[in-house]
Amino acid sequence: MLLRRRTSRIGRRNTRLGLIAGTVVALTVLLMGCSSNAAPRPPQVIADKGDPYSELLVPTLQSSVADGAVGVAVDSPVTVTAGDGVLGPVTMVNADGIPVDGQLSPDGVTWATTEPLGYNKQYTLHAEALGLGGITRNSMTFQTQSPKNLTMPYVMPNNGEVVGVGQPIAVRFDEDIPNRLAAQNAISVVTTPPVDGAFYWLSSREVRWRPAEYWKPGTTVEVSVKTYGVDLGNGLFGQDDLSTRFTIGDQIIATADDSTKTLSVRRNGELIKTMPMSMGKDSTPTDNGAYIIGDRYPNLIMDSSTYGVPVNSPDGYRLDVDWATQMS
Structure with a gap:
């Protein structure tokens, strides 16, 4: 019986080995069958598309005018700005090839004209932008606005004058002004010390600015009339810009008394002179008031x-x- 048990164990062991061997053979056949039926796998190729950020690094150019533009305003500078870089050479010339003055910003990013452009003129602008992604170039040609008519301003008091405390500022034009508000907005009055005042029109060609109260002696006044490039209505534009600077002198007030036929003159409140006066005819009296x-x-x-x-x-x-x- 002992012999039978050993035989039985050996038989089971051989059976297990046979199963394992059969499994290995079957697996080998299966793998070989798969290998023989599949096509060779192609090698993986990665296409070289370059630096994916290179396009983002290419500098750009932006201008305040567009190529072929017509009617470009002459009272604003033409500007060119570089993006993702700095500006290289920038030139702007008129139709005769004469360069237009311009200035580059300290950071090298923006260029702007520094001289006024002419009416009804053609200009060509060339610009380059330099960056890590290379160089960008651009050229454009444009034409400025063409007014139907021009008007020249004249301003009083004259530059350097010393005037009285009642002196208004007068700006006269040689054409009727359709848009009075546009003309007023083109006139600036700067005083030291600051003084309140307002505009009023004497006619369609003359506007004045008067302080709310009499000027104080010693006040300095700067007037700028920047009508060049400004549409004053109905196609009428300013011909030029003007400025003046004057000073307020002593307060001199003359008082005419019709009852005594006397004119009294005071300087800074002190009586300095009296003189007789006729005051004209009774049929044409002079109105009371400040003159x-x-x-x-x-x-x-x-x-x-x-x-x-x-x-x-x-x-x-x-x-x-x-x-x-x-x-x-």
Whole structure:
């Protein structure tokens, strides 16, 4: 019986080995069958598309004008700005090839014209931007605005004058101004110390600025009339810019008293002179109120015919007057 048990164990062991061997053979056959039926796997190839960030590093150019633009304003500078880099050479020329002055910003990113452009002119702009991704170049040609008509401003008081405390600022144009607000917005008045004031129009061609109160002696006044490039209405543009700087002198006030026929003159509140005056005819009285002294002449012919009264009529006259002054 012991012999039978051993035989039985050996038989089971051989059976297990046979199963394992059969399994290995079957697995080998299966693997070989798969290998023989599959095509060779192609090698993996990675295409070289370059640096994926290179396009992001290419510099860009942006300009305030577009190629082929017409009617470009002349009162604003033309600018060119580099993105993702700095500017290289920038040139701008007119139709005759004459360069236009311009200036590069300290960081090298923006270029802007520093001189006014002309009306109805053609300009060509060339610019380069330099960056890590290379160089970008751009060229454009454009034309400025073409006004239907131009008007020239004239400003008073003149530059460097010393004027009285009642002196208004006058800006006169040689054309009627359709858009008065546009004209006013083009005029700046800067005073030291600051003074409040307002505009008012005497006619369609003359605007004035007067302080709310009399000027203080010693006040400095700077007036800038920047109408060049400004549309003043109906295709009328400013022909040029003007400026003036003047100073307010002593307070000199002359008071005319019709009851005593006397003119009293005070400087800074102190009476310095009195003189007799006729005050004219009773039929043409002078209205009460405050007047300012305008134009002054060492000698002037006063002729009644200049306002429609013949010299040889009863109310006519023609007089040679010294130290004539205009009051208004």
